[in-house]
Amino acid sequence: MIKHIVMWKFKDDAAEADKLEMKRQLEALKGVTPTLIDIEVGLDVLGSDQSKDIVLYSEFASMEDLTAYATHPAHLKVGELVKTLVCERMCVDYEV
Template sequence: MIKHIVMWKFKDDVPAEERVEMKNRLEALKGVAPTLLDIEVGLDVLGTDQSKDIVLYSEFASLEDLKAYAEHPEHVKVGEFIKPRVCERHAVDYEV
C-alpha cells in the first residue's frame, strides 16, 4: 500500500470560501478516481509558523495506482483549481 500525503500553504489573499472549496474538491475525488482507495483532507486549526494550511492524506494499492490517480482527468482539474491559490506544496509518498 502507498500512502500519499500533501501539505499546502495558501497565498495570503485566498478567501476562506476558496479554501473550503479546495477541501471539498479534493474529497470529491473519492469514487471518481478509481485507484484512490481513501482520502482525508483537513484545514489547519492552529495557524502557527510551522503550520501548513491544508493537508491531504490518501491511500493507493500501488505506485502504479498513485501514478494513474495523478493523471486522472478529474484530479488534473482539481490541480488546476489549486495551483493559483497556493504558494507552497510539500509531499511524502511511502509504502506500508
Template sequence: MLKHIVMWKLKEFAEDKGKIENAKEIKSKLENLKGKINEIQVIEVGININDSVQSYDVVLYSEFKDEDALERYQKHPEHVKVGEFIGKVREDRVVADYMV
C-alpha cells in the same frame, strides 16, 4: 499499500477568495474525487486550525494500492482539474509518499 500525503500553504487571497474559502473549496474538490477515481482507496482532507508560522493550511492524506495506482490518479483528468485550481491558490507545497 502506498500512503500519499500533501500539505499546502495558501495565498492570503487568490481567485477572488480568501484563504479559508479556498481551503474549503480544496477540501470539497479533493474529497469529491473519491467517487470519480477508482484508484483512491482512502482520502481525507483537513483544514489546519494551528496558526503557527510553520504550519500549512490544508493537508491531504490518501491511500493507494501501489505506485502505479498513484500515478493513474495523478494523471486522471478530474485530478488534473483540481490540481490546476490548487496551483492558482497555493503559495507552497510539500509531499511525502511511502509504502507500508
C-alpha cells in the same frame, strides 16, 4: 499500500470560500478516480509558524495506482484550482 500526503500553504489573498472549495473538490475525488482507496483533507486549526494550511492524506494499492490517480482528468482539474490558491507544496509518499 502507498500512502500519499500533501501539505500546502495558501496564498495570502486566498478567500475562505475558495479554501473550503479546494477541500470539497479534493474530497470529491473519492469514487471518481478509481485507484483512490481513501482520502482525507483537513484545514489547519493551530496556525503556528511551522504549520501548513491544508493537508491531504490518501491511500493507494500501488505506485502504479498513485500514478494513475495523479494523471486522472478529475485530479488534473482539481489541480488547476489548487495552483491558483497555494504558494507552497510539500509531499511525502511511502509504502506500508
